[in-house]
Amino acid sequence: MASGRTHRPATRSRGIPEATVARLPLYLRALTGLSERSVPTVSSEELAAAAGVNSAKLRKDFSYLGSYGTRGVGYDVEYLVYQISRELGLTQDWPVVIVGIGNLGAALANYGGFASRGFRVAALIDADPAMAGKQVAGIAVQHSDGLEKIISDNGVSIGVITTPPSVAQQVCDRLVAAGVTSILNFAPTVLSVPDGVDVRKVDLSIELQILAFHEQRKAGEEAALNEAAALAAPVGRADSTDQGPDGDVPAVMPA
């Protein structure tokens, strides 16, 4: 998606659609909860409700993995946990490195949910010499000079970037050059990577802006409703680009 000219099918690996892959962890979480309560089987309806999806969608998702259900009964919880875990690659251990141990990096390092599913924090890396040697979540922070060696020694293929955005691309480049092929990026930057490297981004700011959009829309609808109720006559101002409290549209944004 970045510099790619080869147009790889991206995710139609051997059939499993990307949308399905993104939901498998959701199912797995729901199933784990059932497993802990020793529930032996679940119907697609029950499991779908627990995962917050449509039951037909869930069945179709599972159909990509194979026919693991029993008609008239449902799915065997333990068996399904195993199958999904295997499909997601969680039966093996994935060492990850976190680069940039600031507010967010430290929070992630302290996050217990990390280790719960095959992910192991192999190293914490920071460029600040003052950070080197400090213990965060029981792990000594290492200086970024040794990044390449750390990655190759531990066989790390997944990297998490929590540095300031200004250095995210160069950190990314070093990670990729050292052998990392999957990156989870928390910095608000568009990373470009060579083909064969996957990047996923988590962007708090974008999430908030999307919420704000819908929030504004909701407020606008309500206002329009009240307005319409108050004065039943149509307004007929300019064209259809009415946008609530804004009168006209200046050519330049105020400061």
Added chain:
Amino acid sequence: MASGRTHRPATRSRGIPEATVARLPLYLRALTGLSERSVPTVSSEELAAAAGVNSAKLRKDFSYLGSYGTRGVGYDVEYLVYQISRELGLTQDWPVVIVGIGNLGAALANYGGFASRGFRVAALIDADPAMAGKQVAGIAVQHSDGLEKIISDNGVSIGVITTPPSVAQQVCDRLVAAGVTSILNFAPTVLSVPDGVDVRKVDLSIELQILAFHEQRKAGEEAALNEAAALAAPVGRADSTDQGPDGDVPAVMPA
């Protein structure tokens, strides 16, 4: 999507597709960068490259907002910044509350990028009496007893949940009852909310599992390639459910 029977069109507000809304913040970020460097205009090609998207997609996205470009020239940067900001509702201030000031909540509170775009941390809320009164990021943490009053006093409509998953639903319910209509959830839980309330979730664990899936696929492909090169004869074991190092499929997951 939760308890909804009314089947609201969800996001086709007055035409802007959800996928477009999700990209607007991306464009806005790229445009802000250009604005800071005093670039007066950009072509769709340049801006698309900066935002990491297809230029045709970008032009179509902008066409939903109106005809803000000039053919043969491109788009006026400042004007577009303003239009997108307005469309996203960023010309007004959005007070937000963060509930659950632990590792993650504190990191978010300290995050500078919050305030940069109309979002203001109105309050930090935690259930732990020991936290109450403590300063985090220059803001005093308040006990969750006062949650309802805080929200109504400040006109908060956006809430961020960073509590443990076990209490996320009840926190959510209180937020919604108090008037919050948009929630950003960091707890690994499926929240159910009434119609009219938007929920977005950020789930680190899911992101990592998706990366692990692709990582495993990449490793599998490589292995299959090597294997095919080594012995050119087809294997012909059982059915087509070959999955690399796993021999057979046990009916129950090992411990």
Added chain:
DNA sequence: ATGTCTTTGTGAACGCGTGCACAAAGATGG
């Protein structure tokens, strides 16, 4: 063994999102 009843697995239709390709618009130079 046979019938009933539950639940899966999937064919088919539909809608959304993406990207190509091009006509129209307008700037720019002569």
Added chain:
DNA sequence: CCATCTTTGTGCACGCGTTCACAAAGACAT
């Protein structure tokens, strides 16, 4: 004022994802 050239805005086709609806499969009771 006209020609040329750049770049937008969009019609169109295609593929992916979602959902409905139902036949087939199998458990379970009799």
